[in-house]
Amino acid sequence: MLPVNFITQLGALLPSERLLTDPVDCYAYAYDNSRKIFPPDAVAFPITPLEVQAIVALCNDCEIPLTPRGRGTGTSGGSLPEQGGVALSLERMLRVISVDPANRVIVAEPGVLNQTVQDAAEPYGFFWPPDPSSAAYSSIGGNLATSAGGPHAVKYGTTRDHVLGLKAVTGGGEVIKTGCYTTKGVVGYDLTRLLVGSEGTLAVITEATLKLTPLPQSRSGITAHYRDAGSCASAILRIMALPETPSALEFLDEGSLDLIRGRFPGMLPDDTCAMLMIEVDGLSRYIPEACASVLDACRNVGLIHAEEVADAATLWLARKTLSPLLREIAPRKINEDVVVPVSALPQFLDGLAQLSSKYGIANVNFGHAGNGNIHVNLLVNPDSGDEMDRAENCLNEIFDLVIRLNGTLSGEHGVGSEKRAYISKEIDAPTLALMKEIKRLFDPRNILNPGKLFP
Amino acid sequence: MLPVNFITQLGALLPSERLLTDPVDCYAYAYDNSRKIFPPDAVAFPITPLEVQAIVALCNDCEIPLTPRGRGTGTSGGSLPEQGGVALSLERMLRVISVDPANRVIVAEPGVLNQTVQDAAEPYGFFWPPDPSSAAYSSIGGNLATSAGGPHAVKYGTTRDHVLGLKAVTGGGEVIKTGCYTTKGVVGYDLTRLLVGSEGTLAVITEATLKLTPLPQSRSGITAHYRDAGSCASAILRIMALPETPSALEFLDEGSLDLIRGRFPGMLPDDTCAMLMIEVDGLSRYIPEACASVLDACRNVGLIHAEEVADAATLWLARKTLSPLLREIAPRKINEDVVVPVSALPQFLDGLAQLSSKYGIANVNFGHAGNGNIHVNLLVNPDSGDEMDRAENCLNEIFDLVIRLNGTLSGEHGVGSEKRAYISKEIDAPTLALMKEIKRLFDPRNILNPGKLFP
Numbered sequence: 001m002l003p004v005n006f007i008t009q010l011g012a013l014l015p016s017e018r019l020l021t022d023p024v025d026c027y028a029y030a031y032d033n034s035r036k037i038f039p040p041d042a043v044a045f046p047i048t049p050l051e052v053q054a055i056v057a058l059c060n061d062c063e064i065p066l067t068p069r070g071r072g073t074g075t076s077g078g079s080l081p082e083q084g085g086v087a088l089s090l091e092r093m094l095r096v097i098s099v100d101p102a103n104r105v106i107v108a109e110p111g112v113l114n115q116t117v118q119d120a121a122e123p124y125g126f127f128w129p130p131d132p133s134s135a136a137y138s139s140i141g142g143n144l145a146t147s148a149g150g151p152h153a154v155k156y157g158t159t160r161d162h163v164l165g166l167k168a169v170t171g172g173g174e175v176i177k178t179g180c181y182t183t184k185g186v187v188g189y190d191l192t193r194l195l196v197g198s199e200g201t202l203a204v205i206t207e208a209t210l211k212l213t214p215l216p217q218s219r220s221g222i223t224a225h226y227r228d229a230g231s232c233a234s235a236i237l238r239i240m241a242l243p244e245t246p247s248a249l250e251f252l253d254e255g256s257l258d259l260i261r262g263r264f265p266g267m268l269p270d271d272t273c274a275m276l277m278i279e280v281d282g283l284s285r286y287i288p289e290a291c292a293s294v295l296d297a298c299r300n301v302g303l304i305h306a307e308e309v310a311d312a313a314t315l316w317l318a319r320k321t322l323s324p325l326l327r328e329i330a331p332r333k334i335n336e337d338v339v340v341p342v343s344a345l346p347q348f349l350d351g352l353a354q355l356s357s358k359y360g361i362a363n364v365n366f367g368h369a370g371n372g373n374i375h376v377n378l379l380v381n382p383d384s385g386d387e388m389d390r391a392e393n394c395l396n397e398i399f400d401l402v403i404r405l406n407g408t409l410s411g412e413h414g415v416g417s418e419k420r421a422y423i424s425k426e427i428d429a430p431t432l433a434l435m436k437e438i439k440r441l442f443d444p445r446n447i448l449n450p451g452k453l454f455p
Numbered sequence: 456m457l458p459v460n461f462i463t464q465l466g467a468l469l470p471s472e473r474l475l476t477d478p479v480d481c482y483a484y485a486y487d488n489s490r491k492i493f494p495p496d497a498v499a500f501p502i503t504p505l506e507v508q509a510i511v512a513l514c515n516d517c518e519i520p521l522t523p524r525g526r527g528t529g530t531s532g533g534s535l536p537e538q539g540g541v542a543l544s545l546e547r548m549l550r551v552i553s554v555d556p557a558n559r560v561i562v563a564e565p566g567v568l569n570q571t572v573q574d575a576a577e578p579y580g581f582f583w584p585p586d587p588s589s590a591a592y593s594s595i596g597g598n599l600a601t602s603a604g605g606p607h608a609v610k611y612g613t614t615r616d617h618v619l620g621l622k623a624v625t626g627g628g629e630v631i632k633t634g635c636y637t638t639k640g641v642v643g644y645d646l647t648r649l650l651v652g653s654e655g656t657l658a659v660i661t662e663a664t665l666k667l668t669p670l671p672q673s674r675s676g677i678t679a680h681y682r683d684a685g686s687c688a689s690a691i692l693r694i695m696a697l698p699e700t701p702s703a704l705e706f707l708d709e710g711s712l713d714l715i716r717g718r719f720p721g722m723l724p725d726d727t728c729a730m731l732m733i734e735v736d737g738l739s740r741y742i743p744e745a746c747a748s749v750l751d752a753c754r755n756v757g758l759i760h761a762e763e764v765a766d767a768a769t770l771w772l773a774r775k776t777l778s779p780l781l782r783e784i785a786p787r788k789i790n791e792d793v794v795v796p797v798s799a800l801p802q803f804l805d806g807l808a809q810l811s812s813k814y815g816i817a818n819v820n821f822g823h824a825g826n827g828n829i830h831v832n833l834l835v836n837p838d839s840g841d842e843m844d845r846a847e848n849c850l851n852e853i854f855d856l857v858i859r860l861n862g863t864l865s866g867e868h869g870v871g872s873e874k875r876a877y878i879s880k881e882i883d884a885p886t887l888a889l890m891k892e893i894k895r896l897f898d899p900r901n902i903l904n905p906g907k908l909f910p
Contacts, residue, residue, distance in 0.1 A: 125698065149639055157638075158641075160645065177886055184794050184826045185866060187864050194649050196645065214697065243670065243672050244737070245669060283744060289738060339639050341637055372558075407637060408640040411639035426642050431631040432643070435644045435646070
């Protein structure tokens with residue numbers, strides 16, 4: 001419960017329609033896509049950087065937890081107000097401050113949706129490359145907080161590669177300005193990328209200068225079906241060695257394919273054990289040659305069939321079918337987004353199969369193969385204590401395997417609350433200690449998203 | 456002078472052939488390409504990370520300044536041992552630890568030359584995009600310390616975009632490991648990019664995991680000559696709006712062209728007031744179309760002549776001629792590397808002309824126009840006190856103009872000692888204070904490259 005005095009002061013900073021304190025109202029801000037529930041004691045909706053600063057300063061003075069929040073689409077619990085306090089919803093900071101095609105820049109407030117940025121850039125022939133599957137309804141503030149990726153990251157990189165500068169309010173209440181407006185700049189430390197991916201634990205971003213990329217003239221795609229995962233993995237390596245990197249290189253494993261075949265008989269060949277969906281983009285005239293190169297790289301003894309599919313709907317059909325099916329059969333599945341070096345994919349997929357059988361936990365794996373970024377889904381029933389215990393042990397071994405293969409525990413979802421128990425597997429003690437000291441520097445009273453990211 | 460006791464302890468860490476203390480020997484490590492001279496009291500040549508750690512720990516214990524150094528090619532004084540103490544030369548940490556084409560990764564020690572990385576990657580069809588003009592003899596440690604760029608940054612980005620992870624020793628003597636081995640990774644704060652560009656003030660990099668990029672199949676180029684700088688600037692904007700970004704887009708102003716014409720009559724048309732050199736790269740079959748698009752974008756009323764030049768030597772001829780000429784006529788010129796938004800280039804070039812005439816200081820300007828990154832050279836005679844005073848005032852106004860145009864004071868050279876007096880023009884007080892606190896966190900006794908980067 002918040003002290004009455006604090007509520008009064010908070011109420012003085014915002015008009016009543018931009019502050020929720022009734023528990024029923026606050027409940028809508030208690031969860032995100034991690035499906036955990038932690039109700040905040042209040043929800044504040046600032047619309048200006050000055051309001052953000054005033055709220056942060058007040059929470060800092062009173063040592064009240066403050067959890068910044070975009071649209072709650074994160075899957076790692078990064079926006080959950082675990083320790084109560086104030087949820088700082090940035091969803092009403094919606095201004096696209098400037099669209100500057102000559103300099104390939106958009107400046108926007110954190111509540112602006114990813115899709116809105118795309119819509120603002122498109123008439124000028126540009127786009128903003130981060131494309132999380134939530135792009136239509138996730139905010140750039142959230143994209144920045146997690147350094148969101150998506151299928152196109154294999155060619156275009158992730159959020160951190162597409163931000164030039166930020167304005168932000170630190171946990172200590174200081175207004176800072178990082179980076180610059182230009183594509184080059186090396187004056188001072190790179191605080192921009194320190195904030196990107198910091199999951200709201202260091203500062204609240206109030207404005208972002210985003211770097212745009214020219215839209216490709218054309219896109220096309222290829223689907224390839226394999227008899228075994230090993231052949232599929234070899235093809236991934238050959239595709240990634242082409243002089244032109246594909247704009248997407250997505251993978252579905254046998255578990256994923258079985259799920260689709262179970263519901264949509266005939267959509268996929270019966271003998272496909274692994275499938276690739278590959279997108280290429282660029283100048284229209286270059287597309288046929290690019291497709292030919294990819295098709296050539298796809299060919300090996302394990303290939304059943306590969307073909308060009310020019311329309312995006314057909315290309316992504318199997319992939320789009322999968323997520324709702326997964327949600328249906330295992331609504332509370334454990335969904336990870338580990339990354340291993342591309343060359344370690346065969347070994348990783350073997351290991352997953354072994355761990356699945358060892359622990360009796362079905363898994364379904366798919367994802368951004370060109371980055372080695374695999375969404376590992378453990379299909380569990382959370383109401384079975386025994387199954388959950390086995391799943392936890394299985395997950396622990398999966399993470400150990402990832403680290404042994406020189407991978408990382410999260411490619412795009414972030415640590416949040418879901419992975420903090422495991423972060424020490426990846427980050428050694430002195431480096432973690434340094435990160436904690438950086439947190440203390442930005443947020444001396446530990447008010448910003450307290451408890452997140454660290455074990 | 457170093458305490459005798461310290462020298463004894465330092466001597467115990469390294470064999471005598473890897474430690475210099477004779478002032479005559481040390482003098483070779485007193486300067487860099489900034490042409491200032493500050494002799495260190497000792498020069499240490501570690502060859503292992505453990506030796507680096509031991510040297511840092513000893514300097515930290517004894518509070519002795521320690522200035523890390525690559526190959527001394529920096530132009531901002533970043534590697535000058537201004538406060539004496541120990542110069543830590545990393546030039547003997549020369550191991551390429553692994554070349555892993557399947558994962559597009561090279562792991563290397565900091566003393567490895569940029570060119571060595573290119574040579575190691577090339578047989579596998581890859582390259583490492585940072586290409587400072589010193590690439591043949593600058594080390595990747597130095598490239599990382601300054602987030603070096605080069606002409607290809609317009610398409611490929613700068614050093615910070617091509618590093619996956621680092622091992623380093625902080626000023627406090629802690630060994631840290633940042634980032635990961637994969638192209639995606641969002642576990643913990645992005646310390647990798649905090650160290651990149653920090654000019655040796657936070658930690659000594661002992662190992663870098665570099666991300667490789669597929670070599671383009673082909674390159675070609677175009678030169679374009681303009682009657683006036685305004686038309687040239689318009690062409691730059693049109694070229695940067697093409698769906699395929701050129702791999703280089705370099706600019707020479709009238710002062711540069713006059714210098715070349717003076718020495719090489721006939722090399723350039725007499726009426727050219729501004730010139731572009733544009734490189735495109737990609738699949739061989741795409742090159743003609745790309746050249747045609749660029750040629751089309753070059754065309755405007757101010758264009759005198761534009762033509763395709765397939766061989767690199769011809770494309771870069773004028774540019775390569777320029778640097779030695781500049782050094783000849785003004786060996787101690789003031790050389791800046793400011794950046795303005797591309798759309799502000801015409802205004803910036805006008806402003807430079809006005810300031811040149813106001814202060815009676817000739818300037819010659821050229822550089823990476825696609826990034827708005829212009830090398831402004833003030834042709835001064837440092838022996839004339841009056842001229843140097845005027846130049847300093849002129850430079851001060853140039854920096855003010857850059858900031859007014861929403862630019863940055865350095866695109867690729869860094870702050871070092873040369874620009875620290877000006878950094879507050881760009882970075883506001885709270886942000887600068889935060890950077891200083893980060894410095895204190897990594898380097899509590901201020902031993903690493905003390906005095907650099909901050910005013």
